[in-house]
Amino acid sequence: MSAATHSLWAFDDCADCMDASCDPDAGLPFCGVQPEFCDKGKIGASVTFPVGEGASNRRCDLYGGNRYIISGEPNMDEMFACIAQVGISAGAHTAEAMVRAIGPEWVDGPNKCNKGFLREDALVVVLIQDTYDEVSDGTVESWIAALRDAKHGDDDAFAVLVLTTDGDDAFGEHLCDVWIGEKNRLRELVEGVDHGFIGSICAESFEPFFSETVSHIVSLCNGFVAPQ
Known part of the structure; x- marks a missing residue:
């Protein structure tokens, strides 16, 4: 699992968006993409759509329907590269993301962005x-x-x-x-x-x-x- 280390989820340039749902004419900050609850502004939540300068800028379609890679993933190298390429667009709350990723907020909370990971x-x-x-x-x-x-x-x-x-x-x-x-x-x-x-x-x-x-x-x- 790749955990979000900052609360920014926005494109700087719609030309960067590599996902099929992108619409350059829709304008910033989302360029036609409808982010899921767990995508946007949630430090510690699992990342499946990294956005920003140098990021994957697309939805990582992970096997099994989870927000983290599990055994049996047929495209392991591609999917790991997708969720791990998080870019350089914001400051990193690295240790805080670790704490929140394994804490009750995202593991057991009502939105359960990291359900099943721990x-x-x-x-x-x-x-x-x-x-x-x-x-x-x-x-x-x-x-x-x-x-x-x-x-x-x-x-x-x-x-x-x-x-x-x-x-x-x-x-x-x-x-x-x-x-x-x-x-x-x-x-x-x-x-x-x-x-x-x-x-x-x-x-x-x-x-x-x-x-x-x-x-x-x-x-x-x-x-x-x-x-x-």
């Missing part, structure tokens, strides 16, 4: 942001508490992977510009959980990061026992 098996969260997360509501402690609540207090039932700036890394090799100031809260999040991993957003390739972390996650999942 299951009893292990949870893997991937957060990608090229800057500090300075705008998300809450504290690092409250973000970790939300993960624990979602997984019944089992710290071995979730893992957090973060790709972000390494400018605040006091001991690492700086691939990004060094930023003098407080530590990135996303780094503090990783350091605060039992299974946290962080990589540089400025790395030439993310393959080494994911190769290293996936082996740990597979081992973690193989040993996971769902609550009875």
Whole structure:
């Protein structure tokens, strides 16, 4: 699942709209598209129609009728690319989106944008942001508490992977510009959980990061026992 990290849902230019429902003559901000409730302005809600500069700008037709990818998806590469290409049009409430995506508002609330996503098996969260997360509501402690609540207090039932700036890394090799100031809260999040991993957003390739972390996650999942 790709969760919305900002509340903006509007086209800058109708020529960007790639969906069959687009009507360039209909005008901004929706260009003839009728967004669903869960599409528009809902931080943490699952994304199936990314909109904005550099986004997919079309409806991602996911197998099974859910707002997230499930086993059996016949077009896995295409659909993952579709929901993951969210563009660069707004500031990112990255950690806040994580908290709300697994919280009662979208999982159990009346609109249930993320209905069925949070299951009893292990949870893997991937957060990608090229800057500090300075705008998300809450504290690092409250973000970790939300993960624990979602997984019944089992710290071995979730893992957090973060790709972000390494400018605040006091001991690492700086691939990004060094930023003098407080530590990135996303780094503090990783350091605060039992299974946290962080990589540089400025790395030439993310393959080494994911190769290293996936082996740990597979081992973690193989040993996971769902609550009875």
